[in-house]
Amino acid sequence: MSSEIIVTVRGASRTVPRGTRVRELLKDLDGGKFIAARVNSKLVDLSRPIETDAAVEPVPPDSPEGLDVIRHSTAHLMAQAVQSLYPGTQVTIGPTIEDGFYYDFAREAPFTAEDLPKIESKMRELAKADQKVERIEMDREEAIQTFARMHEQYKVEIIKDIPANERVSIYRQGDWMDLCRGPHVPSTRYLKAFKLTAVAGAYWRGDERNAMLWRIYGTAFADKESLEEHLKLLELARSRDHRKLGREMGLFMFDPLSPGSPFFLPKGTIIYNQLVEYIRRLYRRYGFDEVITPIIFKNQLWQISGHWEIFRDNMFLTTDRESEAGELNYGVKPMNCPGHALIYRQEKRSYRDLPLRLADFSKLYRAERSGTLHGLTRVRMMSQDDAHIFCAPEQVAEEIDRNLKMVRDVYGALGFDQIELKLATMPEKHLGPEESWRRTEAMLGTAMERNGFRYELNPGEGAFYGPKIETYVADALKRKWQLATIQLDFNMPERFDLSFTTSAGTEERPVMIHRAILGSLERFIGVLLEHTGGVLPFWLAPEQVRVLSLSEKVEAYAAELLEIVAHQGFRASADLRNEKLGFKVREAELAKIPYMIVVGEREAAQRAVSLRRLRGEKSQVMGLENMLQLLKAEPIPA
Ligand SMILES: [Zn+2]
Ligand SMILES: [Zn+2]
Numbered sequence: 303m304s305s306e307i308i309v310t311v312r313g314a315s316r317t318v319p320r321g322t323r324v325r326e327l328l329k330d331l332d333g334g335k336f337i338a339a340r341v342n343s344k345l346v347d348l349s350r351p352i353e354t355d356a357a358v359e360p361v362p363p364d365s366p367e368g369l370d371v372i373r374h375s376t377a378h379l380m381a382q383a384v385q386s387l388y389p390g391t392q393v394t395i396g397p398t399i400e401d402g403f404y405y406d407f408a409r410e411a412p413f414t415a416e417d418l419p420k421i422e423s424k425m426r427e428l429a430k431a432d433q434k435v436e437r438i439e440m441d442r443e444e445a446i447q448t449f450a451r452m453h454e455q456y457k458v459e460i461i462k463d464i465p466a467n468e469r470v471s472i473y474r475q476g477d478w479m480d481l482c483r484g485p486h487v488p489s490t491r492y493l494k495a496f497k498l499t500a501v502a503g504a505y506w507r508g509d510e511r512n513a514m515l516w517r518i519y520g521t522a523f524a525d526k527e528s529l530e531e532h533l534k535l536l537e538l539a540r541s542r543d544h545r546k547l548g549r550e551m552g553l554f555m556f557d558p559l560s561p562g563s564p565f566f567l568p569k570g571t572i573i574y575n576q577l578v579e580y581i582r583r584l585y586r587r588y589g590f591d592e593v594i595t596p597i598i599f600k601n602q603l604w605q606i607s608g609h610w611e612i613f614r615d616n617m618f619l620t621t622d623r624e625s626e627a628g629e630l631n632y633g634v635k636p637m638n639c640p641g642h643a644l645i646y647r648q649e650k651r652s653y654r655d656l657p658l659r660l661a662d663f664s665k666l667y668r669a670e671r672s673g674t675l676h677g678l679t680r681v682r683m684m685s686q687d688d689a690h691i692f693c694a695p696e697q698v699a700e701e702i703d704r705n706l707k708m709v710r711d712v713y714g715a716l717g718f719d720q721i722e723l724k725l726a727t728m729p730e731k732h733l734g735p736e737e738s739w740r741r742t743e744a745m746l747g748t749a750m751e752r753n754g755f756r757y758e759l760n761p762g763e764g765a766f767y768g769p770k771i772e773t774y775v776a777d778a779l780k781r782k783w784q785l786a787t788i789q790l791d792f793n794m795p796e797r798f799d800l801s802f803t804t805s806a807g808t809e810e811r812p813v814m815i816h817r818a819i820l821g822s823l824e825r826f827i828g829v830l831l832e833h834t835g836g837v838l839p840f841w842l843a844p845e846q847v848r849v850l851s852l853s854e855k856v857e858a859y860a861a862e863l864l865e866i867v868a869h870q871g872f873r874a875s876a877d878l879r880n881e882k883l884g885f886k887v888r889e890a891e892l893a894k895i896p897y898m899i900v901v902g903e904r905e906a907a908q909r910a911v912s913l914r915r916l917r918g919e920k921s922q923v924m925g926l927e928n929m930l931q932l933l934k935a936e937p938i939p940a
Contacts, residue, residue: 308355321351325488328360336360337492338371338485345371347437347485363492363524370398375435375487376425376496376522377403382478383424384518393480394456394506394515401532402521406504408456413516418498421518425496432491433475437484445470445481456506457481495529496522499536539781544831545677550892551836553827553844554678562675562682564824569844572873573827576842577820578663580939581687584711584819587940588704590661590689595641597665598632606797607640608733609633612766616668634667639767639791639816642690643798646812651802656812657693657701663823664688678828679783685823691815692800698790698813702749702771705788705817709773712786712819715939716830717839718775722782723755726763726770733767733793742790743769765816767793775829783829785821836894837916840936847933848895849876850886852902859906863899866926872933891916897933 307320309327318327324339325348339346340359345367352358361368377396384407385391396405407413440448442464449457461481464470473482475490487493498520506512523529540546548554553570556563566574585592598620604610609617610633618634625631635641642660651658663685670682691701713721725747728739746769750757757771764770773786791814794800801809820826830838840846847867851860857878864876877886883900890898900912900921911929914921924932 307352309352310357312359318352320353324348324350324352324358327352327358331360332362335362337363337368337487340367345485347435348488349437350485364528368524369522371485371487372493372524373398373403373522374482375490376493376520377405378435378473378475378478378480378482378486379425379428379490379493379496380421380498380518380520381405381407381480382428382475383421385478386428387421387424392454392456395460396480402499402519404517404519406506406515406517408506408513408515412503413501413518415501418501418518422496422498425493428476429490429493431476432489434489435473435475435486437486438472438474438479439469440472441469442466445472448472449481493522495524495526496520497529497533539832542832542835543677544679544828547831547836548677551844551894553831560683561672562670562680564678564681564683570827572844573838573842574823577823577826578687580715580841581712581820583940584708585661585689588659588708590659592661592663593642593645595638595645595662595664596635597667598634599640601631601633603640603644604633607643607794608767608797609636609640612731612733613637616670618667618669635664636666636668638662638664638666638686638688639690639794639814640798643794643800643814646692646800647798651692651800651812653694653802653804656802657691657697659689659691661687661689678824681822681824684825686818687820687823688816688818691817692795692812693815694802694804694810695813698745698815699749699752701815702746702788702790703753705815705819706749706753706755706771708819709786709788711939713773713775718833720776722774722776723750723757724760724763724772724774725750725757726760726765726772728769729762729764729766731766732764734796738792739764739769742792746771746788746790765789765791767791768816770816775833781832783825785826785829786819787817787821789816791816838894840896841938843894843896844873845875845893845895846872847874847897847899848890848893849874849899849901850883850890851876851878852883852900854880855903856901856906859909860901863901863911863926866930867899867933870930870933887914896936899929 305320306317308315308317311327324341324346328334328336328339338348338361340361341352341356363372381393381396388409392408394406394408396403442461445461446458461470470481471484472479473484473486498518500519502517504515504517506515521532523532551569552567554567555565601610613636617636619630620632620634621630622632645660646658665683665685667683670680674680693701725743727743728736750771760772768789768791770787770789772784774782774784776782794814795811800812802812804810849860849864851857860876860878864874867874887898894916896916898914900914905911910923910925912921912923913929
């Protein structure tokens, strides 16, 4: 065996002694600022000796892989700090996650948020100590004995799952060590920008029959600036959490007696209904007809539609008490499509009836697992601005175009200026042959291109009956949400044996297009709240105007103003309480009311108002007519 090997770094090859360490190879490149490397595409430590000819790619700290190494190394640092501060605590697992990491610890007493600063400061101390992070390999048996001696029973359990003849790697820093694949940073001093963010309970191996562990979450970055930026965004996200805004603005509530099913309070109901009315205006323009359909159907319907086979686990089942042996003979609808297929089937259809566009705002119920529920964005009860279009195959392109135009209208009007489209393709569980899937996928792709949309693929994410166009909008925090969908379906018409008479007098199958532009109204409202921070456009604001009186002397004038504004059709209220103006203004701001009409004795004497906009410039004194003109000029999307 030759004592030399050929290594290729960023395309340039050279000969080096066998066993040269990665660090040695990269030290003159970009000032050697790397924390790991890929050797023949395997991620390794900088201290790893290279034994064969190899292609070596450096991993900089701020690359996605570099961040992963930093975050996992920080998880080790945290575990080291925890075990030195709280003797007797056992370690379990500590993976990286999106934007951070966690580590699960076994200990009697739980960790609380108050423990975090202490742990963080110990971490800083250990990082400064510049402890070398070393990789040690041993055989499985030896590793079991090592961790058994340390009373780390969870680690022993993990190692026992590794095949008997495999060698395992252990990473050591100072006198602390952990079973780990690595790679890691060369030394603890590389870890200088981290923050512990939360504590939570978690079951060992995610199984509630196992012991409860304590999970500590944290995040880490390559430098302090990136960490600060991330923490700021987290803070903003927290302040814009739609669940928090919903409470503050009095929009909706939840009750444990109906998990995942929102109660829209009067103000939230206004937003909800305004959105529905807006979509109804678009329906008139785009030729949709609204229908109202049943909520529960006999199981037989779900068997025909295929939901029984593929979606039953997500359905609420019920009974009309006329079934044999109390069997659950009905299902609560999770989707409107089968009901609409029944409407289509009710009559003999001809090509002159097509396209038939049926819209439905019906409530839908899905038995989402309680653990996955999240505010309005993951619910069990929802309504969509749902519609199904039954059309002849040659009408599909025109119908897709029409709906893509609606997508543009709606998202433009609601201030989401960046929409991204994806083509979700055939999932593993699907109805119908692959060949027809590929054909319809291509059809949707062409439609997006024709309408000037660029799109990406979302492989395997189509609905079980057909591929779909998915629309993602980024909110103000750059998070992406899937909202509108347009789905092509050749299966449902087949299953319901739908047909129409062509102009030539033959019978043909229609195509069914499922589409929703807002998607679920619940989720849309959640996303809209986070996108706007609760500052909704005037036409959606539950309370558009609030009259604030400066003193009791102007009460009558304030009440008269309220009547004038309300009479013009604006949603208004008056705050006549004997409180300081600053207090009343703050409350109106928290409720995100677009206009405040402030009146004192001067305004009353002149029959004028002092108009103040939410987060606006200074207040403006004006006559009543001017004020009403201003309110009437606020745009409402047609
Ligand atoms: Zn590890
Ligand atoms: Zn549908």
